[in-house]
Amino acid sequence: MRRPARSRQLPTFLALLQSRPSRKDSSRPVADFLRRRAKASFLVRAHRAGCMLLIWVWPTPIRLSRDLAGSGQQREEVMTDVTLRNQNSELVRRGYAAFNSGEMDTLTQIIDESCTWHTPGKSPIAGDYEGREATFGQFGRYGGETNGTFRADLLHVMASEDGRVVGVHRNTGERNGKRLDVLCCIVFDVKNGKVIDGREHFYDLYAWDAFWA
Incomplete structure (x- = not known):
């Protein structure tokens, strides 16, 4: 046929x-x-x-x-969405740079006081953290337990008009003779120019847990 x-x-x-x-x-x-x-x-x-x-x-x-x-109002709304996404993306880029360089003042400006943070898995550092102080405590574990070798090198940033930004990065570090090299993404919720929530997702969660065990 x-x-x-x-x-x-x-x-x-x-x-x-x-x-x-x-x-x-x-x-x-x-x-x-x-x-x-x-x-x-x-x-x-x-x-x-x-x-x-x-x-x-x-x-x-x-x-x-x-x-x-489209109408003029629709075009203005589109431009507003694009501007907001660009601003949120730049905010996340600044956050990654500040994290790797240990610029706590910048992180304090970026992360909201009531921010929540979520690290998956079964390792000792897995859990949900409420508040900026607890979130910074988690960041401190990353650096403290790896003698300052822990890094999150940003690869890609994607943002939506609803305030969510996804940062794709590579985590590396050394701890107790073990070496970490895993891909990760963090889903950030951004509101009024500050991060109010962060959720980590790992490509190889088993390797992440084994590193911190």
Whole structure:
């Protein structure tokens, strides 16, 4: 049985953007028509569901639909979300840098006084910690029990419009003849420019627990 021919129609969102020349275009000089087509080449940045969609529109007359273009208020909301995500991402980057360099003043500015922290597993350092003082105590164990060799080297940062930021990093350190090298991510909840919650997740929790045992 022959398979039905695959549709060559453009996706709906591109179909909305592209329109064919009107009948009036055929009566215009060819050079003028090509010039207008060339002017129509541009990049459209559309924000949908907190993600940036980058679309290349081929040289053809363009008509942006009212729904895709959005109102001025919608564009302002999108820009506000992007700005907030950038600010929260930068906050987390500063936090990683301050943690590795031991800048407690910076960490105090970044982490809220009522912050909660969660370390999974069955090791002696696993548990839930309430308050900035208890959270800093956990950070102190990381450095104290490894003679200052513990590090969290940031690899990637991802942020959403609801105040959550995910930091993906590599944990390394040495303790009692054992060496740690595991991937980890921390899900931060950020509110009003401060971290109010942090949850650690490890790629290899068994290796993490074995290091601290």
